[in-house]
Amino acid sequence: MNKFKPVSSQVDLPTIEEETLKFWKENKIFERSIEERPKDKKYTFYDGPPFITGLPHYGSLLPSIVKDLFPRYQTMIGHKVRRVWGWDCHGLPAENKVEAQLGIKSKKAIEELGVDKFINACRAYVSDVSSEWNWYIDHIGRWVDMEHAYRTMDLSYMESVMWVFKQLYENKLIYKGKKVVMFCTRCSTQLSNFEIAMDNSYKDIDDPSVYIKFPVKGRKNIYFLVWTTTPWTLPGNLALAINPDEEYIGVEVGNELLIVSKKLVDRSLDQDWVLKENYKGKELIGMRYEPLYNFFQTGDRDYKIYGADFVTTDEGTGIVHIAPGFGEDDYELGQKVGLSIISHVDDAGKITEEITPWKGMYIKDADKKIKDDLIGRGLLFRSQIVKHSYPFCYRCDTPLIYKAVDSWFVAVNKIKDQMLETNNNISWVPKHMKNGRFKKGIESAPDWNISRSRYWGSPMPVWECPCGEIFVPGSVKELEEASGQKITDLHKPAIDEIKVPCKKCQEKAVRVKEVLDCWFESGSMPYAQLHYPFENKEEFEDSFPADFITEYIAQTRGWFYNLHVISNALRRSESFKNVVVTGTLLGNDGRKMSKLFGNYPDPKMLINKYGGDALRLYLMSSPVMKGEDMNFFEEGVADNYKFLLVLWNSYKFFIDYASVFNFDPDKFPLGSNGKFLKVMDRWILSRLEQLALDLNIAFGSYDTIQISRLLKEFLTNDFSTWYIRRSRDRINNSGDVVDRNVCLSIMYKVLSDYSKLLAPLAPFISEEIFMKLTKEDSVHLQYYPQGDKALLDERLMEDMVRIRQLVEMGHAKRKEAGIKLRQPLLKFTYSLPEKLSADLEQIMADELNVKKIEYKKSSLNELKGDVDTNITQELKAEGEARELIRNIQQMRKVMNLTLNDKIVVFAPNLTSDEKLIDFIKKQTNAVKLQIAETLKIEVV
Numbered sequence: 001m002n003k004f005k006p007v008s009s010q011v012d013l014p015t016i017e018e019e020t021l022k023f024w025k026e027n028k029i030f031e032r033s034i035e036e037r038p039k040d041k042k043y044t045f046y047d048g049p050p051f052i053t054g055l056p057h058y059g060s061l062l063p064s065i066v067k068d069l070f071p072r073y074q075t076m077i078g079h080k081v082r083r084v085w086g087w088d089c090h091g092l093p094a095e096n097k098v099e100a101q102l103g104i105k106s107k108k109a110i111e112e113l114g115v116d117k118f119i120n121a122c123r124a125y126v127s128d129v130s131s132e133w134n135w136y137i138d139h140i141g142r143w144v145d146m147e148h149a150y151r152t153m154d155l156s157y158m159e160s161v162m163w164v165f166k167q168l169y170e171n172k173l174i175y176k177g178k179k180v181v182m183f184c185t186r187c188s189t190q191l192s193n194f195e196i197a198m199d200n201s202y203k204d205i206d207d208p209s210v211y212i213k214f215p216v217k218g219r220k221n222i223y224f225l226v227w228t229t230t231p232w233t234l235p236g237n238l239a240l241a242i243n244p245d246e247e248y249i250g251v252e253v254g255n256e257l258l259i260v261s262k263k264l265v266d267r268s269l270d271q272d273w274v275l276k277e278n279y280k281g282k283e284l285i286g287m288r289y290e291p292l293y294n295f296f297q298t299g300d301r302d303y304k305i306y307g308a309d310f311v312t313t314d315e316g317t318g319i320v321h322i323a324p325g326f327g328e329d330d331y332e333l334g335q336k337v338g339l340s341i342i343s344h345v346d347d348a349g350k351i352t353e354e355i356t357p358w359k360g361m362y363i364k365d366a367d368k369k370i371k372d373d374l375i376g377r378g379l380l381f382r383s384q385i386v387k388h389s390y391p392f393c394y395r396c397d398t399p400l401i402y403k404a405v406d407s408w409f410v411a412v413n414k415i416k417d418q419m420l421e422t423n424n425n426i427s428w429v430p431k432h433m434k435n436g437r438f439k440k441g442i443e444s445a446p447d448w449n450i451s452r453s454r455y456w457g458s459p460m461p462v463w464e465c466p467c468g469e470i471f472v473p474g475s476v477k478e479l480e481e482a483s484g485q486k487i488t489d490l491h492k493p494a495i496d497e498i499k500v501p502c503k504k505c506q507e508k509a510v511r512v513k514e515v516l517d518c519w520f521e522s523g524s525m526p527y528a529q530l531h532y533p534f535e536n537k538e539e540f541e542d543s544f545p546a547d548f549i550t551e552y553i554a555q556t557r558g559w560f561y562n563l564h565v566i567s568n569a570l571r572r573s574e575s576f577k578n579v580v581v582t583g584t585l586l587g588n589d590g591r592k593m594s595k596l597f598g599n600y601p602d603p604k605m606l607i608n609k610y611g612g613d614a615l616r617l618y619l620m621s622s623p624v625m626k627g628e629d630m631n632f633f634e635e636g637v638a639d640n641y642k643f644l645l646v647l648w649n650s651y652k653f654f655i656d657y658a659s660v661f662n663f664d665p666d667k668f669p670l671g672s673n674g675k676f677l678k679v680m681d682r683w684i685l686s687r688l689e690q691l692a693l694d695l696n697i698a699f700g701s702y703d704t705i706q707i708s709r710l711l712k713e714f715l716t717n718d719f720s721t722w723y724i725r726r727s728r729d730r731i732n733n734s735g736d737v738v739d740r741n742v743c744l745s746i747m748y749k750v751l752s753d754y755s756k757l758l759a760p761l762a763p764f765i766s767e768e769i770f771m772k773l774t775k776e777d778s779v780h781l782q783y784y785p786q787g788d789k790a791l792l793d794e795r796l797m798e799d800m801v802r803i804r805q806l807v808e809m810g811h812a813k814r815k816e817a818g819i820k821l822r823q824p825l826l827k828f829t830y831s832l833p834e835k836l837s838a839d840l841e842q843i844m845a846d847e848l849n850v851k852k853i854e855y856k857k858s859s860l861n862e863l864k865g866d867v868d869t870n871i872t873q874e875l876k877a878e879g880e881a882r883e884l885i886r887n888i889q890q891m892r893k894v895m896n897l898t899l900n901d902k903i904v905v906f907a908p909n910l911t912s913d914e915k916l917i918d919f920i921k922k923q924t925n926a927v928k929l930q931i932a933e934t935l936k937i938e939v940v
Helices: 012-026 029-034 058-078 094-101 107-113 115-127 132-139 155-170 193-198 231-236 328-337 365-377 412-423 432-444 476-483 518-523 538-545 559-571 601-611 613-618 634-660 670-676 679-700 704-731 738-760 763-774 794-817 840-846 875-894 913-922
Strands: 083-088 145-151 174-185 189-191 202-215 220-227 239-242 247-253 256-261 274-280 303-308 320-321 381-389 398-411 426-428 509-512 550-553 576-582 827-834 849-857 864-867 905-909 926-930 936-939
Touching: 012 601, 012 634, 058 083, 058 193, 058 550, 058 613, 058 704, 083 763, 083 905, 094 107, 094 115, 107 115, 107 601, 115 926, 132 145, 132 601, 155 174, 155 518, 155 613, 202 231, 202 365, 202 864, 220 231, 220 320, 231 365, 239 328, 256 274, 303 320, 303 613, 320 328, 320 875, 365 381, 365 476, 365 518, 381 875, 412 432, 412 559, 412 679, 412 926, 426 432, 432 559, 518 559, 601 613, 601 634, 613 634, 613 704, 613 763, 613 840, 634 704, 670 738, 679 704, 679 794, 679 840, 704 738, 738 763, 794 827, 794 840, 794 864, 827 840, 840 849, 875 936, 905 913, 913 926
Parallel strands: 083 145, 220 256, 239 303, 426 576, 550 576, 827 849, 905 926
Antiparallel strands: 174 189, 174 398, 202 220, 202 381, 239 320, 247 256, 247 274, 827 864, 905 936
8 A cells, every 4th residue: 555645746836735724723733833842942033013004015924924934943943932913003004094084184183073083993993904914924824823912002012011111211211302303294293213214205306495585684785695495484583504614705696795605606696796705604603684574572592693513515505594493403503502492383284373474374385475475575586496305204195394392202312322232232134234224223313202192002101290290100000099090991082081189289180192102112012012010020031032033124213223222221131132134025117016006916816826835935035135125026936936846846756656666664764774875865865964954054044045045956956956867767667676765765854854944934835745745743843953964974975066067067068069968978088186986977977878987187176077979870879769768758748647557659760779679668668669650659
């Protein structure tokens, strides 16, 4: 009875993957892979929570595959790996989706609807997760517990976030202050610099480029010439800034004198001018000018010239318009010299009522009105349109503004040195990220603005009393005890109803209105996912810092950075030991993937067509795994599907012959037959050990490209193309039963071990092959082969490399002479410092189809090889016989004959050489050869 079931050559890998998924679920293989590993040998990775909005795409599937690859490997080397999914439920991504559902477009509309109704709509939206996520995660072969996923909206998670906030607050790392920040007028909230820098949310836009004349006070027809692209900020002007070290000049244009940078005069003026005066920048400091507008009360320090080192001569006029309410440099200069602060724009981006001519007007609409006003007053020198890069909201795609607002901040600057020091403990892939993008991001990072003037998020856990006292609870229990009220929900508006009696004055302290930046929540994930420190203390301490995390490159300024800030603030430690940074996947035309562009294949269609293994192989072997951006091509997945077919055909080759000869590996174990091993057997076993050793190193280095390369090269170059092809004659109707069984046992060993080695990378096909071969439990419950250096035959492996190089030389000579490989030749001559063994020379002879090998000693360490291309009549006859064999084999294949099917061959011009006739019969499983006009075969 055959031990092995027949294998079809018409394999449908996606169908096999469906069957494998069913097997995994029915037999709880994923659950067992965790349960059957020891508790005291843990490996931890953090699963960064994706936004719950939208459907999976290649960009979200890529990190999911990496998050599966390494935990599978770690499980197979004996670790218990907790794998729990997470959802990022809060923040603008969810709010914007709900606004669209409700048909509202502003905070004002939310307030009119009712915050409670809006929050309920948000809760309902994020609770309705698409089942598509489960389908995709299953079909890329990822094992993760989605049923018990942590959610950032859960009370337990939010309580841990509250605790994190309090720890930072008590460590004097959180403060309230007024700063100029990026502000979205559509969402009516402030944003962090890194949120915009993450995905480079900048676009080239056209803006007005205006040159304004600011009248010098007390001097008629003399002006400071100032450039700006934001005319709407001019009502907020309070100063002008120059560079003290630059040279400035007064030039006459018509009957007016304009003061401008000497270096920029020709770029600033569009008409003839005459030089009249020269100034050092520092000579202008302290001069006063007439304000353009007088809508607000101002102070004595306003409307003067100040020196500032941020003024450059790269663009403009060398004189900068200062509006402290709308620029970072402006605000800092204003604080330094004591300027007033004017904010004439509300949170919706509309001009406030103080600016009577344009009140209620959106800022960009006010640009033209302000320009017209300046023209009418003779203060607009020139105007044009300029194209420049400008930041947009990463969620609603609205142009951002810089606006001075009261916010809460994490004092990143206090812990920067520590963050840089702990970064040295982290292993980065690719390595340059460590001291490149990530380190530079830390060095240049401002304090982190963590408050958002929104609704759906963890509340700022701060209660303020009119007397100035502040209460910051670190738990629900602490808040309940302080307020005397039961807390069941930390969301707005319920949390806003909680009042806390002030211990100092007994007045009621009220919670500040803002919610936390959702990135603060995701940065708290290591603690909040386990409800630490309220539960799971031991589990957390055993698993921190994480052994491994991965996401795409933008997270160096996002999640990786947030994790690092909070862990350093809390524990003076890094939060992860190893990190793999992927690049960004682009469409096949190099643009962002978009349905509008039609520049990428539908992910579900592609997976149904090629399977999850092919997609995994394509992505894990690509440059995107070294942090490089990559165009996604379906052809790349198709190429990796072909590789899987090579593996399948190698597996089928073994099954076919093992079935024909009733081979049973249990009755013919490899270990008891070592003395019968031939040189090819010893070589492939040595290469198998080397592969295992190299793969463990590559896995330890988190190098998916090397992992993929090693597995592909071994299978295609060594096992399929070399060992199996060179061993066909040992199996096919071989009279030497022992040698045939040795060869089959080698193939069995290689295929079963290779399935284990491949399992973390291609979990579906490796499962199918391993279980059908061995009849053992799931390959993913096995232990990963470690390799044994003692079993390596270094000299044999080196000699085999030389042989293959010599064979390539011989093939090249044949090609040059136009002689097919099926045509036998007389001899091949090679030169090396040392003669190869007779076994190795025979391999060369067989591969090159020559009758003998000759050796010439070489004093140089170089390879040389030459083939004798003279063809005798005897050689020609053998070549014709081999050509006939090839044609017959092709006909057998077309007729779908099995190895056991015997045939009669009818052929013209048959040889009379009995040896060649016997050779043809043996190679084609023919019982008889007959002369006929045309070639045909019949099954006996």
